[in-house]
Amino acid sequence: ESLVHWPTQKMNLFQSVTSALDNTLASDPTAVIFGEDVAFGGVFRCTVGLRDKYGKDRVFNTPLCEQGIVGFGIGAAVAGATAIAEIQFADYIYPAFDQIVNEAAKYRYRSGNLFDCGNLTIRAPWGCVGHGSLYHSQSPEAFFAHCPGIKVVIPRSPVQAKGLLLACIADQNPCIFFEPKILYRAAVEQVPVEPYTIPLSQAEILQEGSDVTLVAWGTQIHVMREVANMAQEKLGVSCELIDLQTILPWDTETVCKSVVKTGRLLISHEAPITGGFAAEISSTVQEECFLNLEAPISRVCGYDTPFPHIFEPFYIPDKWKCFEAIKKMINY
Amino acid sequence: MAAVRSMNKMYGVCFHVVRQTAGLKVSRLLQHRAFRVGAVQRQQPFDSTLEKPQFPGASADFVDQLDFIQPNVISGIPVYRVMDRQGNIINPSQDPQLSKETVLNFYQKMTLLNTMDRILYESQRQGRISFYMTNYGEEGTHIGSAAALDPNDIVFGQYREAGVLMYRGFPLDLFMAQCYANADDLGKGRQMPVHYGSKDLNFVTISSPLATQIPQAAGAAYALKRENMNRAVICYFGEGAASEGDAHAGFNFSATLECPLIFFCRNNGYAISTPTNEQYRGDGIAARGPGYGMLSIRVDGNDVFAVYNATKEARRRAVAENQPFLIEAMTYRIGHHSTSDDSSAYRSVDEVNYWDKQDHPISRLRHYMTTRGWWSEDDERSWRKQSRKTVMEAFERAEKRLKPNVELMFTDVYQEMTPGLNKQRESMWRHVQQYKEHYPLDLYDK
Numbered sequence: 001e002s003l004v005h006w007p008t009q010k011m012n013l014f015q016s017v018t019s020a021l022d023n024t025l026a027s028d029p030t031a032v033i034f035g036e037d038v039a040f041g042g043v044f045r046c047t048v049g050l051r052d053k054y055g056k057d058r059v060f061n062t063p064l065c066e067q068g069i070v071g072f073g074i075g076a077a078v079a080g081a082t083a084i085a086e087i088q089f090a091d092y093i094y095p096a097f098d099q100i101v102n103e104a105a106k107y108r109y110r111s112g113n114l115f116d117c118g119n120l121t122i123r124a125p126w127g128c129v130g131h132g133s134l135y136h137s138q139s140p141e142a143f144f145a146h147c148p149g150i151k152v153v154i155p156r157s158p159v160q161a162k163g164l165l166l167a168c169i170a171d172q173n174p175c176i177f178f179e180p181k182i183l184y185r186a187a188v189e190q191v192p193v194e195p196y197t198i199p200l201s202q203a204e205i206l207q208e209g210s211d212v213t214l215v216a217w218g219t220q221i222h223v224m225r226e227v228a229n230m231a232q233e234k235l236g237v238s239c240e241l242i243d244l245q246t247i248l249p250w251d252t253e254t255v256c257k258s259v260v261k262t263g264r265l266l267i268s269h270e271a272p273i274t275g276g277f278a279a280e281i282s283s284t285v286q287e288e289c290f291l292n293l294e295a296p297i298s299r300v301c302g303y304d305t306p307f308p309h310i311f312e313p314f315y316i317p318d319k320w321k322c323f324e325a326i327k328k329m330i331n332y
Numbered sequence: 333m334a335a336v337r338s339m340n341k342m343y344g345v346c347f348h349v350v351r352q353t354a355g356l357k358v359s360r361l362l363q364h365r366a367f368r369v370g371a372v373q374r375q376q377p378f379d380s381t382l383e384k385p386q387f388p389g390a391s392a393d394f395v396d397q398l399d400f401i402q403p404n405v406i407s408g409i410p411v412y413r414v415m416d417r418q419g420n421i422i423n424p425s426q427d428p429q430l431s432k433e434t435v436l437n438f439y440q441k442m443t444l445l446n447t448m449d450r451i452l453y454e455s456q457r458q459g460r461i462s463f464y465m466t467n468y469g470e471e472g473t474h475i476g477s478a479a480a481l482d483p484n485d486i487v488f489g490q491y492r493e494a495g496v497l498m499y500r501g502f503p504l505d506l507f508m509a510q511c512y513a514n515a516d517d518l519g520k521g522r523q524m525p526v527h528y529g530s531k532d533l534n535f536v537t538i539s540s541p542l543a544t545q546i547p548q549a550a551g552a553a554y555a556l557k558r559e560n561m562n563r564a565v566i567c568y569f570g571e572g573a574a575s576e577g578d579a580h581a582g583f584n585f586s587a588t589l590e591c592p593l594i595f596f597c598r599n600n601g602y603a604i605s606t607p608t609n610e611q612y613r614g615d616g617i618a619a620r621g622p623g624y625g626m627l628s629i630r631v632d633g634n635d636v637f638a639v640y641n642a643t644k645e646a647r648r649r650a651v652a653e654n655q656p657f658l659i660e661a662m663t664y665r666i667g668h669h670s671t672s673d674d675s676s677a678y679r680s681v682d683e684v685n686y687w688d689k690q691d692h693p694i695s696r697l698r699h700y701m702t703t704r705g706w707w708s709e710d711d712e713r714s715w716r717k718q719s720r721k722t723v724m725e726a727f728e729r730a731e732k733r734l735k736p737n738v739e740l741m742f743t744d745v746y747q748e749m750t751p752g753l754n755k756q757r758e759s760m761w762r763h764v765q766q767y768k769e770h771y772p773l774d775l776y777d778k
């Protein structure tokens with residue numbers, strides 16, 4: 001990768017987000033960041049220092065109103081500003097669902113390309129965090145995957161987060177960027193200080209393998225890495241691990257090419273299994289790779305319950321559940 | 333008296349200013365500033381020796397009488413007007429004294445809109461276009477406000493503001509093209525009729541969901557404020573849409589974020605079949621403005637000069653002071669909600685006739701013109717004939733035109749074509765080639 005020789009700094013995931021936002025405010029005079037509590041630095045510290053550095057007209061609090069935050073963001077983008085909206089938790093994005101699905105996603109299409117809100121990026125903390133329960137743990141990507149016109153992106157690490165976020169900001173389509181909150185402090189890497197982008201809609205093969213394709217995104221990639229190691233050590237099974245990165249539009253080519261090679265697919269996500277994004281991947285892969293499949297496609301996901309508090313260790317698709325699923329596929 | 337006193341307390345000095353019948357030229361800037369800034373006193377040090385409340389959330393005095401503030405709907409916020417129902421100027425200082433050319437243009441745009449409405453409504457009844465919404469009775473709100481703006485001001489509308497677009501110069505051919513969804517439609521045939529848009533004329537394309545434009549207008553105004561190029565935003569919506577959460581969001585954001593924005597509410601008495609007494613219980617929409625810290629006024633929407641004056645002053649101050657203004661234009665929806673509605677199901681013909689005959693923006697302006705010898709019966713006859721002719725000619729041209737190329741079903745979903753959509757597009761053409769006798773390809777551009 002060409003990033004290898006760039007000067008880097010040790011950053012955790014929230015710091016890599018701050019770095020991306022800092023780069024953006026520095027280079028784009030129209031860029032503004034807004035949402036609840038972003039002015040003092042944000043509840044997850046993603047915007048620390050930015051208001052002092054760039055001014056209160058560029059980094060500012062809004063009233064507590066998600067439909068307003070996204071609606072305001074759409075309007076600012078339509079008028080030519082680079083609008084970066086923060087939703088405090090992905091669990092609270094739903095009041096903005098109408099603005100996202102009926103407005104942002106359809107702005108360019110319905111106006112015959114006279115108007116668009118491509119300059120809008122929405123960021124939200126996402127996924128389980130150990131104690132988040134129903135309303136601080138959700139992974140709502142599947143709701144938005146069903147919406148042509150927006151892009152949905154989920155990073156697995158600080159280096160990915162900065163590159164993908166900058167790609168979303170640069171992308172001329174409205175993007176939703178979900179940030180795995182459990183990784184905000186836990187994930188630490190050497191991250192380039194200068195801006196860079198990682199392509200959207202390109203899945204990344206993290207390790208090559210020949211027996212099973214593993215597809216995941218965000219936090220679950222780290223679980224799957226361990227699963228791949230367990231499969232190799234205990235079963236002698238070689239896994240190909242793919243980070244989807246962009247949920248919509250998703251890279252069907254990379255995934256299908258891998259399944260043609262391995263003949264087995266395991267997809268895993270925290271979100272409930274029914275209607276979860278694994279269902280879309282599974283459906284497409286069976287259409288494209290039917291004759292290559294050695295076993296039914298396996299999905300290891302959250303149960304069809306709201307995200308529970310005290311039962312989280314039983315709820316999440318942990319490495320044991322994934323390992324067991326691989327065993328079943330190999331022995332099919 | 334007690335009710336008025338409490339009203340003053342609740343609304344601060346805003347209410348006081350609105351009650352003045354003296355000219356809009358009198359600027360109560362300082363008092364408004366005091367009211368607005370007073371709400372942001374949280375930086376003051378707390379001092380418990382003072383008998384004044386120290387709460388960060390409100391700037392007020394203590395009171396030891398238990399009194400609920402009475403919402404005043406019997407004699408609510410008064411209606412500003414310049415002309416009486418017959419078109420006579422009431423207070424000469426309020427006559428904007430526009431030139432004959434300007435006033436004639438107002439009149440011709442209102443009547444041209446009316447003519448286009450009649451023809452397109454009929455065309456839907458005849459199955460030529462799929463849907464239509466008329467603007468009968470509200471022409472004054474469109475033309476009066478549009479004329480008070482700068483051409484570079486951005487317009488966010490709801491769906492009953494075609495006169496704003498017409499005033500700005502949107503050609504009949506393009507109105508027709510959108511309604512017919514033909515190959516000339518700027519919107520590329522994707523939306524139902526009356527969902528107009530024009531980048532050149534700074535009129536953001538209409539969408540069907542109600543009130544979604546309201547917080548968007550706040551965002552656009554904020555961006556324009558940062559650009560500092562003397563541009564404002566106007567945002568139109570009906571009294572029904574004002575019930576949506578997005579309206580509350582937009583009002584609150586525009587006030588807290590200090591946006592140069594005019595909220596223009598067309599209160600026309602009905603949201604489809606729902607009358608205003610089922611839409612709200614307070615004093616209309618204007619009374620909500622002060623609740624957000626916003627300067628507000630209620631005007632006679634059928635008085636094009638009242639609409640003009642209020643919009644002009646609101647625009648001037650919105651940009652100069654970076655704050656939003658709320659104008660509630662009272663009017664009446666003379667037509668049905670749309671071609672899918674028959675309003676005789678929920679209101680009497682007598683009620684509709686009253687507004688059509690006794691309080692119509694077009695006839696009031698005509699009277700103003702004829703009083704000054706600016707418009708005669710002959711002028712009226714020949715203008716009606718000419719405007720009908722130009723509308724019919726545009727109509728016939730639009731009807732003959734092919735529909736847009738079916739390729740355009742797949743473009744502009746994203747800025748770029750995606751591999752997935754490309755595959756679907758190819759699949760569609762393969763299918764249509766194979767089953768071509770079942771698809772109306774001849775109607776579409778190649």
